[in-house]
Amino acid sequence: MATAFSITRTAAAVSSASRRVTSVRAAVKPSAKATMRPINDRRRRVAHFAGRDSCRAVVAGATGSADDLLVDDEAGLLDFVANDVDCIVMDCDGVLWQGDTLLPGVRESIQLLREMGKRLVFVTNNSNKSRRQYVHKFEKLGIFVEKEEVFSAAFAAAAYLKTQKFAKKAMVIGGQGIVDELNEMYLEVDPGVFNAVQCTEMDWEELDIDPDCGAVIVGQDTSFTYAKLAYASLAIQRGAVFVATNPDAGDAIGPGLMPGAGAIVASVEKASGVSPEIYAGKPSAFLLELLKGNHVDMARTLVVGDRLDTDITFGRAGGAGATVLTLSGVCGLEDVDAAMEEGGDIPDHIVQSLPHMLGLNPEDAAAIEFVEDDQEDDREGDNTASRDDLDDYLDDEGFADDDDMLFDSVDDQEARDAFGGRI
Ligand SMILES: [Mg+2]
Numbered sequence: 001m002a003t004a005f006s007i008t009r010t011a012a013a014v015s016s017a018s019r020r021v022t023s024v025r026a027a028v029k030p031s032a033k034a035t036m037r038p039i040n041d042r043r044r045r046v047a048h049f050a051g052r053d054s055c056r057a058v059v060a061g062a063t064g065s066a067d068d069l070l071v072d073d074e075a076g077l078l079d080f081v082a083n084d085v086d087c088i089v090m091d092c093d094g095v096l097w098q099g100d101t102l103l104p105g106v107r108e109s110i111q112l113l114r115e116m117g118k119r120l121v122f123v124t125n126n127s128n129k130s131r132r133q134y135v136h137k138f139e140k141l142g143i144f145v146e147k148e149e150v151f152s153a154a155f156a157a158a159a160y161l162k163t164q165k166f167a168k169k170a171m172v173i174g175g176q177g178i179v180d181e182l183n184e185m186y187l188e189v190d191p192g193v194f195n196a197v198q199c200t201e202m203d204w205e206e207l208d209i210d211p212d213c214g215a216v217i218v219g220q221d222t223s224f225t226y227a228k229l230a231y232a233s234l235a236i237q238r239g240a241v242f243v244a245t246n247p248d249a250g251d252a253i254g255p256g257l258m259p260g261a262g263a264i265v266a267s268v269e270k271a272s273g274v275s276p277e278i279y280a281g282k283p284s285a286f287l288l289e290l291l292k293g294n295h296v297d298m299a300r301t302l303v304v305g306d307r308l309d310t311d312i313t314f315g316r317a318g319g320a321g322a323t324v325l326t327l328s329g330v331c332g333l334e335d336v337d338a339a340m341e342e343g344g345d346i347p348d349h350i351v352q353s354l355p356h357m358l359g360l361n362p363e364d365a366a367a368i369e370f371v372e373d374d375q376e377d378d379r380e381g382d383n384t385a386s387r388d389d390l391d392d393y394l395d396d397e398g399f400a401d402d403d404d405m406l407f408d409s410v411d412d413q414e415a416r417d418a419f420g421g422r423i
Contacts, residue, residue: 066336069325069350076359077324077349082116085321086300089291091282092124092134094306094329095354099253102141103328105355105362110143112358120149121296125246125281125310127153127219127261128175130184151290153245153261153281154178157217158185159290160243160280168214171235173221173228173264174245188212192231199230209235218268218276219245220261233271242274246281248310252330283314291318304354306330313345328353 071077081088090096096106113120122134122145129137131150138145154174158181161170169190172178182189190213193199199207207230216232236242244265250257269275280286282305292298303320305311306329315323325331325347339346355362 064340066333066340066346066350069336069347070333071349071351071357074359076351076357078357078359080322081113081118081302081358084300085118085302087119087121087296087302088113089121089123089296089301089303089315089320090354091305091307091311091329092122093126093251093253095304095326096122096143097141098251098329100137102143103353103362105353105360105364107142109354109358109360112360119296120145121151121291122149123151123282123287123291123314125153125248125261126251127157127178127245127281128222129154129177130180131155132180133177148294151287152177152181153219154181156280156284156287156290157219157243157245158182158187160278160286161185161187161215161217161241163286164241166215166241169210169212170215170217170243171213171232171240172217172219173224173232173268174217174219174261175221178217178219178245182217190235192235193225193227197225197227199227203227204230207231207234209238213240215241215243216268217243217245218261218265220259221264224264224267229267229271232268236268236272236274242268242272242276244276244279246310247279248281248307250330252306257330282310283317285317288314288318304357308335308339308345308347312347315347316345322349323347324357325350326353326357327351 093099095103096110097103110120122138124134129152131147131152131154134150134152135145135147154177157178161182162185166187169188170182171190171192172182179189190210192213209231213235216235218232221228245261247262247265248260249262250260252258265276265279278284278286288298298318298320301315301318301320302322302324303311303315303318304324304326305315306326308325308331312323312325325336327333327350333350336346336350338344349357351357353362
């Protein structure tokens with residue numbers, strides 16, 4: 001069955017040297033209307049999901065070859081996404097970006113999914129940033145998301161303690177994102193050893209653990225020190241709950257795998273002799289419950305990621321409608337072949353990248369310039385939003401008056417504590 005939408009793009013030529021690549025008016029701010037118009041006839045075509053009438057055909061431990069799962073035609077999985085999927089749960093590192101570099105065609109892919117009316121959920125095991133910081137990162141890369149669309153491992157770790165009615169202090173080995181999420185939930189942070197870099201035998205004998213330290217959260221920490229390890233280990237030995245953000249050993253950035261949270265978690269585990277009580281991020285059942293509690297219907301959800309042991313395992317454990325591995329990050333075809341041999345979780349489909357999944361050529365898409373609706377006004381010096389502009393926006397969005405957007409601080413806090421009504 002053909003899809004019910006059409007892919008259209010604005011035919012605003014950029015230059016004679018790049019006639020094929022055109023400027024696209026995109027939803028770069030809330031009031032902008034998502035309008036995409038054709039670059040050429042090939043792009044206009046909405047391809048059929050030929051020959052793939054079942055996206056659940058492959059099960060863990062299946063025999064065969066990774067090549068059998070590779071989607072290599074121009075259509076990608078576009079028709080399936082259009083007709084059989086309501087929600088896309090998307091990994092970030094290795095799918096959308098590598099480090100701070102946006103991968104080619106990702107902006108256009110997200111724009112297309114928005115235009116198709118798909119719910120997007122960005123689930124990242126990177127715990128360095130809070131949800132608010134991720135919103136800013138997306139924005140810097142030209143992609144606009146809502147905080148409620150982001151589920152980071154930092155958020156999940158703090159949320160886990162909140163669900164446990166945790167009332168003591170949490171020591172953090174990890175990024176500022178974890179501290180920020182704890183603060184948002186009014187959970188107290190134990191500063192631990194701050195900037196101490198060493199812990200000698202004499203220091204150890206005098207090490208003073210805050211008796212109110214009831215939890216240690218461990219994620220990726222680019223300032224990880226022996227002193228932090230010593231404090232965390234002793235706190236855990238004295239009964240603090242050991243919460244790990246995620247088990248990822250590393251992310252493919254630049255020259256190779258950069259050490260991830262899993263490497264530091266292993267260090268704390270070895271030093272303390274205690275295993276984490278929970279890994280809050282993918283592929284944990286806790287994170288799955290968070291998503292389900294936020295009304296994500298996994299049966300109508302496509303899980304997209306670049307790792308078998310977190311993303312694909314998470315999707316399969318959660319009963320996702322389908323799982324897709326992108327080859328733009330950590331795992332390659334050889335990893336899928338190995339998982340097949342060893343009986344590990346394998347994806348339903350493999351694509352080169354997110355744009356390929358949607359039948360888009362990433363290089364063409366990456367060359368498209370996204371332009372704000374009122375950019376021409378900005379060039380003329382009118383770059384200040386007026387009260388009339390705000391009123392127009394509110395009218396467009398269905399608000400009778402901007403007072404409707406004001407929230408009582410108590411209500412706001414209750415809403416945040418409720419995590420969208422789940423907890
Ligand atoms: Mg990833």
